Amino acid sequence: MMKFRLLALSVSSAVLLAACSGGTPYVSGETPEAVAIDAPLTVPPLSSFAQTAPRKLSGQYTRSDWSDLPGWDQAQVDNLWLTLLNNCRGLMRPISGSLTIPARATPQAWQPVCKAVAESGQPARSTDAAFVKNFLETHLQPWKVSGANGSSNTVTGYYEPVVRGSLSQGGEYQWPMYAPPADLLTIDLGSVYPELAGKRIRGKLVGNKIVPYDTREQINASANKPPVIAWLDDPVEAFFLQIQGSGRVLLDNGETLRLAYADHNGRPYTSIGKWLADKGEIPISKASMQNIKAWAKANPGRVNEMLNANQAMVFFRPEKVSDEAIGPKGAYGIPLIAQRSVAVDPVFVPLGSPLFLSTTQPGSATPLRAVVFAQDTGAAIKGAARTDFFWGSGPEAGNQAGKMKQQGEVWILWPKQAGAPSAR
Numbered sequence: 001m002m003k004f005r006l007l008a009l010s011v012s013s014a015v016l017l018a019a020c021s022g023g024t025p026y027v028s029g030e031t032p033e034a035v036a037i038d039a040p041l042t043v044p045p046l047s048s049f050a051q052t053a054p055r056k057l058s059g060q061y062t063r064s065d066w067s068d069l070p071g072w073d074q075a076q077v078d079n080l081w082l083t084l085l086n087n088c089r090g091l092m093r094p095i096s097g098s099l100t101i102p103a104r105a106t107p108q109a110w111q112p113v114c115k116a117v118a119e120s121g122q123p124a125r126s127t128d129a130a131f132v133k134n135f136l137e138t139h140l141q142p143w144k145v146s147g148a149n150g151s152s153n154t155v156t157g158y159y160e161p162v163v164r165g166s167l168s169q170g171g172e173y174q175w176p177m178y179a180p181p182a183d184l185l186t187i188d189l190g191s192v193y194p195e196l197a198g199k200r201i202r203g204k205l206v207g208n209k210i211v212p213y214d215t216r217e218q219i220n221a222s223a224n225k226p227p228v229i230a231w232l233d234d235p236v237e238a239f240f241l242q243i244q245g246s247g248r249v250l251l252d253n254g255e256t257l258r259l260a261y262a263d264h265n266g267r268p269y270t271s272i273g274k275w276l277a278d279k280g281e282i283p284i285s286k287a288s289m290q291n292i293k294a295w296a297k298a299n300p301g302r303v304n305e306m307l308n309a310n311q312a313m314v315f316f317r318p319e320k321v322s323d324e325a326i327g328p329k330g331a332y333g334i335p336l337i338a339q340r341s342v343a344v345d346p347v348f349v350p351l352g353s354p355l356f357l358s359t360t361q362p363g364s365a366t367p368l369r370a371v372v373f374a375q376d377t378g379a380a381i382k383g384a385a386r387t388d389f390f391w392g393s394g395p396e397a398g399n400q401a402g403k404m405k406q407q408g409e410v411w412i413l414w415p416k417q418a419g420a421p422s423a424r
Contacts, residue, residue, distance in 0.1 A: 041085055041118040043092050049108045057348055060146040060384065061421055064411060066137055068144070070358045071369040077133070079325060080371055081126040083340040084354065087373050088114035090334040091352045104332065105352040109418035113139045136371070140413040142356060143421055145349065147385025155359045157389045157404035158244065158343065158378075159397035160327050160336075163237045165230040165249040165257075173231035173252070175238040180263040180315040181226035184213055202266030213265040217308040229318050230257060235303050236293045239272065242314040246328035248321060248393055259316040260328055267311035275309040289402075327393060330376030338392025343376035348384035349412060351375060353421065357387060359408025362400050371413070 066072055091110045116139060126132060147153070166173040183204045189196040203210045219225065230249050232238045241247040241259065249257045273287030281299075282291055296303050319328075327336035330343070332351045342355065349355070353374045361368050372389070381388050387410055391397035412421045 041088055041092070041114065043088070043111060043115045043118050046108065046111050049106075049111065057350065057421055061412065062144040062146065063420075064142040064144050066142060069142060069356045069369075069411060070409070071367060072133075072356070075133070075356075075369055075371060077127060077129045077371075079125075079337050079340050081122055081132050082124045082325075083337045083373055085117060085124050086334050086337070087352060087354065087375070088117050090332050090375075093333075104346070105350040106418075106422070109415050109422075110352070112417060113415050136354075136413060139416060140354070141416045142411040143414055145355075145384050145410045145412055147383055153357075153359070153385045153387050153408045153410045155357070155387045155389055155404065155406045155408045157362065157391050157401035159391045159401040160393040161237070161241050161244050161247040161398060162394045163232055163234070163241060163247055163249055164252075165232045166252045167230055169228075169231045172233040175232040175235045176220075176225070176228040177230050177232060177238060177241070177249075177259055178219070178226040178313070178315050179229050179317060181219075184263060184265070184315075185210060186263070202264070213267065214313075215265070215267055215308075215311040216313045217304075217311075219265065219313055220304075220308075226315060229259060229316055234293070235307060236289070236296050239307060239310075240289055242312075245314070246316075256321045258319040258321050258328060260319045261314065262317040263315045265311075265313040265315075267313065269312040270310040272306050272310055275306060324393075327390065330390075332375040334375060336375055336390045338390060338397065339370065340372055341375045341390040342372045343378045343381045343388035343390070344374040345382050345384070345386055346374075346377060349374050349410075350421070351377070354413040355387075356411040356413060357389070357408060358410075359387075359389075359406045362403035362406065368406075368408075 088110070091105060091107050092114055116135070120135070122128065122131065145153070165177070169176075185203050185205060187201050187203070187210070189199045189201065202213050204213050214222065230251070232241075232249070245261045247259050249259060251257055273282070273292060274284065276282040276292065276295060277284040277287055282295060296306070299306075325337060327338060327341070330336045330341060331346075342357065344351070344353075344355075351374050355372050355374060356369070357372050358367070358369045360366055376388070376390065378388055387408065389401075389404065391400045391404075414421045
């Protein structure tokens with residue numbers, strides 16, 4: 001949902017871990033260029049790709065057979081071909097020299113596969129299970145991913161919240177969601193110090209000095225506030241939308257608007273759940289989103305005090321919602337698709353890689369097995385044995401994400417001709 005967005009994580013396992021335990025929810029990186037999902041897939045000739053040396057990944061990989069994948073024969077293909085098609089658009093796009101994103105799969109490795117996708121003649125919404133599975137088996141090789149000492153994968157979930165809002169302030173709509181301020185500066189330290197590549201600081205110019213940008217409290221109290229995109233009806237919903245990094249706003253005029261991550265003020269994140277616990281208001285074990293909302297309604301005069309304990313402020317940009325099945329853009333720069341996109345640690349799994357995930361439904365032993373795509377990252381998603389499953393948008397997706405903290409297994413599905421998984 002990256003760009004240096006706020007971390008999109010599950011409410012119970014990771015969002016609330018960040019919101020309630022004081023862990024930072026931020027993801028580092030910058031906004032990749034947008035990739036249209038309805039444009040024809042074009043695949044440049046292999047000679048057009050830079051032949052850079054592959055970067056060896058840090059995970060443990062074991063070559064496997066398709067028969068090793070639990071429930072592969074019964075795996076569903078809903079939105080699978082659409083996700084593969086869109087994933088290839090991301091893989092085939094060039095990376096500009098100024099763009100810094102986490103390690104992604106090499107386009108050289110994927111060029112033959114994506115060329116076959118483009119020439120297949122299959123519609124984007126293909127539900128031909130036999131064709132889709134045969135295509136994957138023909139072109140890809142499973143490699144099991146293991147954590148340290150062969151540990152299994154921990155699988156959490158995240159989602160895109162849906163909130164109520166208005167384009168104008170009034171009545172219950174009192175909580176602003178800002179666009180980036182004009183005076184916010186972003187300084188790329190790597191342009192001066194190569195050893196700090198990918199590191200950036202944010203601030204503003206005061207006289208001839210660059211100073212830290214304003215805190216949340218200072219921004220809201222300023223006479224020169226950033227532009228407001230929309231006004232929400234609930235302060236805690238607004239706060240958790242910032243943690244998720246993106247959200248849909250159901251406007252009072254009947255339209256739907258997406259707030260997509262644009263930037264942030266560079267200030268450190270402080271957990272409001274932990275703040276409430278430190279103040280003796282809510283035990284840390286009870287600092288759920290629901291209980292925080294209840295506290296806010298019971299203490300309207302202290303809501304700003306609670307929110308201002310967190311100096312961090314996220315800024316958004318508006319986007320149209322043209323397809324309910326399509327989610328916000330992830331760290332990979334293409335739209336996430338419900339139950340087909342996951343967040344990973346790109347040190348171990350390069351972005352753009354399709355994966356086979358074998359886990360269980362949230363809070364149960366019912367199998368959940370699916371081909372998913374590594375299209376996002378998260379600050380709490382670290383290590384080879386870590387996956388965050390994107391459930392989609394709205395309350396039901398949030399409910400599923402909030403309950404999810406399962407064990408599972410993951411296989412990278414890698415081009416057969418490319419050897420072991422790698423990234424540049």
